[in-house]
Amino acid sequence: MQIVAVNGGPRRGKISKTIMLLEAFLSGCQQGGAEVETINLREKDIKMCTGCYSCWIKTPGQCALKDDMKEILLTLDKADVEVWATPLYFFGPTAxxxxxxxxxxxxxxPYIIEKDGLCTHPLRNKKAREIVFISVAGFCEVEHFQPMSQxxxxxxGRGLLQIRAxxxxxxxxxxSAPPLKEKVDEILAATQQAGREFVQTGDISEKTMQSICQDILPDKNTYIDLANNYWDWEIERSKKRKSARSEG
Ligand SMILES: Cc1cc2nc3c(=O)[nH]c(=O)nc-3n(C[C@H](O)[C@H](O)[C@H](O)COP(=O)(O)O)c2cc1C
Incomplete structure (x- = not known):
């Protein structure tokens, strides 16, 4: 199985929780026998769509913009499954x-057809891309992912992709909180297990899923208190650094 991951997070390295989860999942996929490749969107030159519709009229299937998207689409074309990863930004994916x-x-x-009672555009190659979607969010409730999942x-529903997980x-x-390392290791091990299961069985078990999104803190008040204390601590630390710089 050829897997191509697309990472839409702007952060680099282990500070990015998207990367933490994505790397764990992909290493599980590799253990399961898949070949994996990752495209980090932050490293690419991808201009914004200008809405010129050249790709529908003048040069069907080819964008008028000259940037890295052409190569990305060629890479994705080879994938059996795409892993889309993005942090949650304002209840949706990153820009x-x-x-x-x-x-x-x-x-x-460009043509419009009706699918299950609603309009859509058919895909040129008629085959919906298979997607595993991974996201992380700062808030503690899983409900925050609902708008993006929808x-x-x-x-x-419009036939544009097929969600595999x-x-x-x-x-x-x-x-990244050191006292929670044991739980985090469990979560990452479960994410790796998810990758293995996905490649080997085509599915991810309920038990593995529950382990990935298990509560990391005992309750919501603890989450709120710790998070707010963290921001106070960071703000104070920044003030102290600033005054140390201006004194020295
Ligand atoms: C601009 C911005 C918007 C965000 N919006 C949300 C949000 O709507 N819900 C949420 O739970 N977390 C939100 N967060 C927090 C991020 O999802 C969280 O910090 C996540 O770990 C970022 O992913 P990364 O670690 O891979 O960079 C936001 C963060 C930023 C910077």
Whole structure:
């Protein structure tokens, strides 16, 4: 199985919880026998769609913009499954990720058809791409992913993609808190297991899913108190650094 991951997070390295989860999932996929490749959108030159519709009229299937998106679409074309990863930004994907999705418009035809009672555009190659979706969010409730999940499911309903799995990890920023390391290791081991299961069985078990989105803190008040104390601490630390710089 050829897997191509698309990471729409702007952060680099282990500070990114998207990368933490994505790397764990992909290493599980590799253990299961898949070949994996990752495209980090932040490293690419991907201009915004200008809405010129050249890709529908003048040069069907080819975008008029000259940037890295052409190569990205060629890479994705080789994938059996795409892993889409983005942090939750204002209840949706990052702008970087949404921009990538917008730029896949050459894959669709201009013509309008009706599917399950609603209008859509058919795909040029008639085959919906298979997607595993991974996201992380700062808030502690999994419900925050609902608008984004609904967006994906709506695209699936219109025949634009096929969702193979959705992995959502709330309280993401606590994943770098040293006292929670044991739980975080469990979550990452479960995410790796999810990758293995996906490649080997085509599915991710309920038990593995529950382990990935298990509560990391005992209750919501603890989450709120710790998060607010963290921001106070960071703000104070920044003030102290600033005054140390101005004194020295
Ligand atoms: C601009 C911005 C918007 C965000 N919006 C949300 C949000 O709507 N809901 C939420 O739970 N977390 C939100 N967060 C928190 C991020 O989802 C969280 O910090 C996550 O770990 C970021 O992913 P990363 O660690 O891979 O960078 C937001 C963060 C930023 C910077």
């Amino acid at each position: 970087l990720f949404k921009n990538f999705v917008d730029r896949t418009i050459p894959l669709a035809e 967006w994906l499911r709506f695209m699936e 959705e992995i959502y990890r709330p309280s993401s920023e606590f994943m």
